[in-house]
Each structure stands twice: as C-alpha cells, then as structure tokens.
Amino acid sequence: MWFTGFRGAHLPLNADLIPQSGQIVIENRVRRGDGGSYQTLFNARIESAAEAHEFLLSFAYRVHTDENEGH
C-alpha cells in the first residue's frame, strides 16, 4: 500500500512549530475499488499541546499482491 496524498492541511515547515509528541486520529470516510485495487480516504487530525491540524488523507492499496508495497 502507498501514500497518495493529502489536502486541506496547514502543516508548519518551521521546526519550532512542529509538534514532537501528541496524538494522531484517523477516521475512514471512503473505501472504494474493485479488481483488487482500492483507495481509502480519511479525515486525519494531529493533536498536540500547541494546536490541532486537520486534513484529508488518501492511500491506495492492492489486495493479494506483494508488489508496490510502501508509502
């Protein structure tokens, strides 16, 4: 399976603003596909002491194959 992207994020580039600990919560919104190839879409939320970041996250995967593993 592999990471295909995200949108609607506001993730800081400045290391001073990147949370070093916290909680990640993902909620599945969509799982679709056929023929062994699937896409999944999630609401993702990164919670930390400083602030929360929410965005949409997408993945793709194939069932019954060892190829294309990764992200």
Place this chain on the structure above:
Amino acid sequence: MAQPIDVFFRGDRPYIQGSLVLSQAARIAFDGFGDGFLVSAKFSQIITCGVEVAPSGEGSGEAFGEAQFRTVDGERHKLEFFACEAVEPPRRPDRGSTLTSFSDDGNLNASAAFSIAPELDDLLAAVVETTKKAHERLPASV
C-alpha cells in the same frame, strides 16, 4: 529550473518515501519562500530513484507528484517532483517506529500517540505509519 533533492532508501524499503520527498522539498520551499506551511500533496507513482523538484511548469517530463506550500502571508507556491532514473539514491538506516501507542477498531478508524524529532519528515511518517497500521487489520494481504 529543477533541483535535485537529497533522498535515500530508508532501512530495507525498496522505494523512496513520500514523506521524505515532501520534507526535502519543503527545505527548498522554506529557503525560497520564508516561513510557511505545507498545504497539499499528491503522488501518482512509487519512486525507486533520485528525485528533482521544480516550481510548477518549470520542470521537464512528467511529474510523479506535486505539493503546495503557503507562506505566512498567504502566498501559494506549487512544486512538482520528477524521477531521476540515472541517480541511485544511497541507503540509510531505518529510524524505527514514530509511534508509542496505537489502537483501532478494525474498520480503518484509529488513534496513535507519536514521539518524534521536530522534522516534517517525522511528522508525516507518523501519520503514514498510523494509517498503514490501520490497514493491517483488513482481511487478506493488503
């Protein structure tokens, strides 16, 4: 004009991680655009070679991915990623798990605690690791 970015195979992975491509591209964005944020990213294929990054419309060939950044002033910048087949990235040790706990409901809903260095690569990797672990409980070999 396209610029090469420093990518590598992490651990025994046979591919270049998307989180690494984004964080290395962000270094270029950060230098060029000032303080800012990563807004979106899209990848259309898995990469097993070197990577170049260019502002949208300035690269040659077909991009395998793209990302949008926004400055603190709200200005948007779009970068595109290109495979560099002639470049064999080095291999570097794995960093281990970014997660300290994980729980899920077996139906792709999950939560995890993370502990990382303050790097965009690590933060994205924690999100990806959480999502991959949630997929592990799906039936069949995902």
